[in-house]
Amino acid sequence: MLKTSSLNTVEARMKDKSSSVHAPSSKQSVYGFFKRYAEGIAALASGVLIAIAWGIGHFTEAGSVIIYLLAFVIGGFVKGREGLHTLINERDLDVNLLMIVAAVGAASIGYWTEGAVLIFIFSLSGALESYTTERSKRDISSLMDLKPETAIRYYNGTETEISIEQLEIGDIVLVKPGERIPADGVVREGASSINQSSITGESIPVDKAAGDDVYAGTLNGQGALFIEVTKRSESTLFAKIIRLVQEAQSEKPVSQMFIERFERIYARSIIVITILLIVAPPFLLGRTWNETLYKAMVFLVVASPCALVASIMPAMLSAISNxxxxxxxxxxxxxxxxxxxxxxxxxxxxxxxxxGQPIVTDLIPLDGYSEKDMLQAAASIESLSEHPLAKAIVQEAKERGIRLDWPSELQSLSGWGVQAEWRGDTWRIGKPIMLEHELLTEELESVIDRLEEQGKTVTIIHNTRAVVGVIALQDSxxxxxxxxxxxxxxxxxxxxxxxxxxxxxxxxxxxxxxxxxxxxxxxxxxxxxxxxxxxxxxxxxxxxxxxxxxxxxxxxxxxxxxxxxxxxxxxxxxxxxxxxxxxxxxxxxxxALGKRTRTIIKQNMLFAAAVIACLITANFMTGIALPLGVVGHEGSTILVILNGLRLLR
CATH class of the missing domain: 3.40.50.1000 (HAD superfamily/HAD-like)
Known part of the structure; x- marks a missing residue:
């Protein structure tokens, strides 16, 4: 037992103490900002370099080419690395490599601006997609930030600060006002309001007192609490929530897995067709190499499935995060x-x-039993059960001050009730349907019908000799x-x-x-x-x-x-x-969120497929300029990502 005066002592000591919070240095903040938004910053930097290169190009071609190369490297580094990783480790092609090849191909025939703009818009759409993932991960990071690192263990009047990993089941921890609860447990002393939004999403604090359950990561209000630890740090509800959401973010839906398989096959097909478009026209149609290479690069850009690939996961991650x-x-x-x-x-x-909290409404003893004796038998047998009806019967007996004796050989009769040995006899407690026919008298059947007509749940108590009573319970x-x-x-x-x-x-x-x-x-x-x-x-x-x-x-x-x-x-x-x-x-x-997500994904896929089809048709029918192909294709990718981001709201 805790000393009665312990809370007063703690609260008095807290008035004399103040805790300081060390804010991160400006250097750390700047580093964190650049690390978080590195891909977006690289995309914007490549855009600025393209503008500079285009301006310098009016005066010196060599200087503009050098800056264009710099824009290629800065803007295309992340996606190029991903494409090479897929090629080397998985021996496969993906949309990242297609885009890099298209940009390099455009530059190789003198279209530096178009190739650089392709890299810029492609990296910008990639940054937007990364932002979606990052935003989703930030929800987890914000949860992780709520996880306390240390706890104050209280033992024999002494407070010791330890890491939460050192906490054992049964330890008593002291949680002061304004601190986060370090472990799942039961309040043993004190009263306070707890902000449980990190667990339940509800913003209104919940009042807690002795005997109430509390969860790790929740925020204590104005009262000091002594809490008995019931779970180790890795088994807390808080830890499970973090693990569940992390798994949800990494698990891909069926539609996304289909798109990824389709992307691999589609990418190979695009490469084959592009090679044919480069090689065949000069021999079959007498066109120049520059002309066919340009048209092939336009095809490679507009036919790439960037928007299709980005149609699903940004929307899914946004919805899960929301x-x-x-x-x-x-x-x-x-x-x-x-x-x-x-x-x-x-x-x-x-x-x-x-x-789920039924209460006893009727006690009807039979076979010469008193109300007290019948309730004692029922509550004693049900004292080892966790069923809500059993708990209600036990609670009723406790409120009446009836002493309970544990049964022996308790056995659950799944879906029916329980059976146990108690005071030398075999007892059964459960639904009327489990009664043998000879025990179901007209009087008993009348009682059961009357109680059930009132919408009450009827429980029968009987031993080897007779039915000893009926208990009616009602849930709201x-x-x-x-x-x-x-x-x-x-x-x-x-x-x-x-x-x-x-x-x-x-x-x-x-x-x-x-x-x-x-x-x-x-x-x-x-x-x-x-x-x-x-x-x-x-x-x-x-x-x-x-x-x-x-x-x-x-x-x-x-x-x-x-x-x-x-x-x-x-x-x-x-x-x-x-x-x-x-x-x-x-x-x-x-x-409704699931339906809305499905609608947005359908919108994205239909829009992306329509844009690709239109651009490919235009390229073969009339021919389109590479800049227009870049803007049309990558613009559609950005639009489907932004459409998916709407689900964050």
Missing amino acids: SARKGVLFKGGAHLENLARIKVVAFDKTGTLTN IREQAKQAIAEIKRLGIEVAMLTGDQKKTAHKIAREAGIDLVFAELLPEDKVTLIRELKQTYGHIAMVGDGINDAPALATSTVGIAMGGAGSDAALETADLVLMNDDIESIAAAI
Whole structure:
């Protein structure tokens, strides 16, 4: 136990101490700026050099060529290195190498300005694409910045500053006002408001007191807290979030992988056609080498798939980054793509549509048992269970001051209830459906029907001799459930509810929430079967659950959506999409974001393909100037990237 006066002592000491924050030096800031925007700065520098070279060209050709060469090197270094890396290590061609070859080819026949402008616009579009990735990574960097490096361990009245990696489960840490919480844990002493926006995306601080869970990376308010560590630094919810978003950014969607495969084949084809355009016309049509080389360079520029390649990932990264800032974590672009195709959203009931905190409403003892004895038996047996109904029964017994004795040989009857040995007898607690027929009397059946008509969940307690009582519990629907379901329906998507609860209770909750498709009294394996049937009937299905009992159904669905507010490992590991603030209203927004992303990608691809087709046709039909080809092709690349960047908003 902590001393009662420890908080007062800490707060008094804090009034006498002040901490200093060392701002980074101006030298470090300048270096950081140039490192972050190096590609963009190189592109702009090459543009400035081109302008200088063009001006000097009126006076000295040799001087302008030297400056053009400098513009080539500065603007084309990054993309040229990427192209050579693909050529040497993967023995393949990509769009970067095509552009460098086109620029060098233009310069080789005297078109220095056109080649340099191609390098400039190509490097500028590359810088924009890098900006998208960097912006997405900055969201992770800003999260990483929230990770505390040290913690104050409190032991026997002594405070010791240690690195968070040294913290062990069970340690007590002191978190002063304004500091970040160093590890996941439980408040043991003190009270404060905690800003959990880094975890849940919600901006309003949450009040915390003794017994409440807190998470690493969240910001303490005005009170000092003594927190017992429950997870090591690498296992904290904060660390998992960072890992998940990093994986999401690196995982490529199916459409992007297709485009990359297409790019490799397309690039080889373009090189072959370009060589034919250089070699064939002088022999077959009697054209000059300069004329055919120029036309071939124009073709190489306008036919390159830069805009097509840039159509997908900037948009995907922007959307993933946008949703992560709001506490909605996608595990990859593929899931964002799939979410746009969803036809049905299936919800688990308890803890998803409802608050997951049922309360005991009725205690009906039978077979000569008193209310106290019946509740003692039920609560003692359920004391080892983590099910929400079990917790509610245990809480009711504790509030009545009833002493509990742990059972032995507790066994979970999946989807039905529990069985245990208690005080020399075998007991079962669970759904009425598990009762043997001879135990289900008319009186008991009447009681069950009456309670279920009221929308309550009925639990039966019986031993080897008789049914000893009935406990009714009721859960309340989430405040935002009706609005969330209405918003999903407005998108033209069906909503279903899958629950293991009794039919009458399920239908009452469904009516209140506005759900038409209701499936009740389901075992975990039944949910999996039902998800498969819904997929056959409707197509793509999203399943929303708590990530523990619903893990098989989450894995079977097209997109598994988990409630991650409680930070359960199963929620983070099984689902494709995690709602960190448990806000089911975010589901409609996430689906809308998926649809918007798909629309923007389609716009980008159609626009890019149309521009390439028009430029190639114009080049063969009438011939176009290399500068126009450069502006048309690279301009389209910049436009598709900017279109994708709209999703950052």
